[in-house]
Amino acid sequence: MPRADVIKAVTEFAGPRGPFRNDGDLLGDIDVWVAGQGPGLVAALADLVLRPPAEDELCGLLREDFDNGLGELLCTAAGRWPDSGALTPLLIDERSRPYAVDALGCTAEPGALAVLRGLRARNEGEAERITDAIGELRERLGA
Numbered sequence: 634m635p636r637a638d639v640i641k642a643v644t645e646f647a648g649p650r651g652p653f654r655n656d657g658d659l660l661g662d663i664d665v666w667v668a669g670q671g672p673g674l675v676a677a678l679a680d681l682v683l684r685p686p687a688e689d690e691l692c693g694l695l696r697e698d699f700d701n702g703l704g705e706l707l708c709t710a711a712g713r714w715p716d717s718g719a720l721t722p723l724l725i726d727e728r729s730r731p732y733a734v735d736a737l738g739c740t741a742e743p744g745a746l747a748v749l750r751g752l753r754a755r756n757e758g759e760a761e762r763i764t765d766a767i768g769e770l771r772e773r774l775g776a
Contacts, residue, residue, distance in 0.1 A: 634670060637690075639677045642666060644692045647702020667709050675716040675736075678707045682729045683722065704732055708739040712773075715740040717748060724752070731762060738766025741773045 646663055667674060681703055691699050711720065717740060723733035734752070737745040749767050754760035 634673060634677045636680070639681060640686045640690050643681065643699060643702050643706055644694050646706060647698045648694055663706065663709055667706070667713050672714040672716060674710045675707070675714050676719040678703065678710055679719045679723055682707070682732045704735060707732055707736045711736040712739040712741070715742045717742050717745045721748065734762050734766045738769040740770065743774060746770050746774065
C-alpha cells in the first residue's frame with residue numbers, strides 16, 4: 634500500500650466529522666476500510682508512526698488530530714490483522730512506544746501478552762497504559 638494512500642486515509646478518518654456523520658458511522662467506515670486493506674496495513678501504519686508525515690502532507694489537519702487518528706487506525710488494524718512483529722520496533726522509541734502498547738493490547742495474539750508483561754514502565758502514566766493494554770488483550774484472548 635503506497636504511503637501517500639495511508640496518509641490520506643488517516644487524514645480523512647481523523648478529520649472533522651461533519652454534521653451528518655456520527656462516531657458510530659466513522660467506526661463502521663474505519664472497520665470496512667481496514668478489512669479491505671489486508672495484513673500489510675499494520676506495517677504501513679507502524680511506518681507512519683516511525684516516520685511521521687511532514688506538516689504539508691496532513692491536508693491542514695492538526696498534528697495531534699493526525700496522531701490520534703493514526704493510533705485509532707493502528708489499534709483497529711492490529712485487532713483485524715495481528716502483527717506483533719510490525720509493532721515491536723515501535724517499543725524502542727519513547728515517542729512511538731504508546732502506539733505499540735495500545736496496538737498490542739488490541740491484538741488477539743498470545744505472544745503479545747508476554748511482550749506487554751515484559752515491558753518495564755518508564756513512568757506512572759506508562760505503567761497505567763501497559764496495565765490497560767494487558768487487560769484489553771486478556772479480554773480478547775478470554776484469559
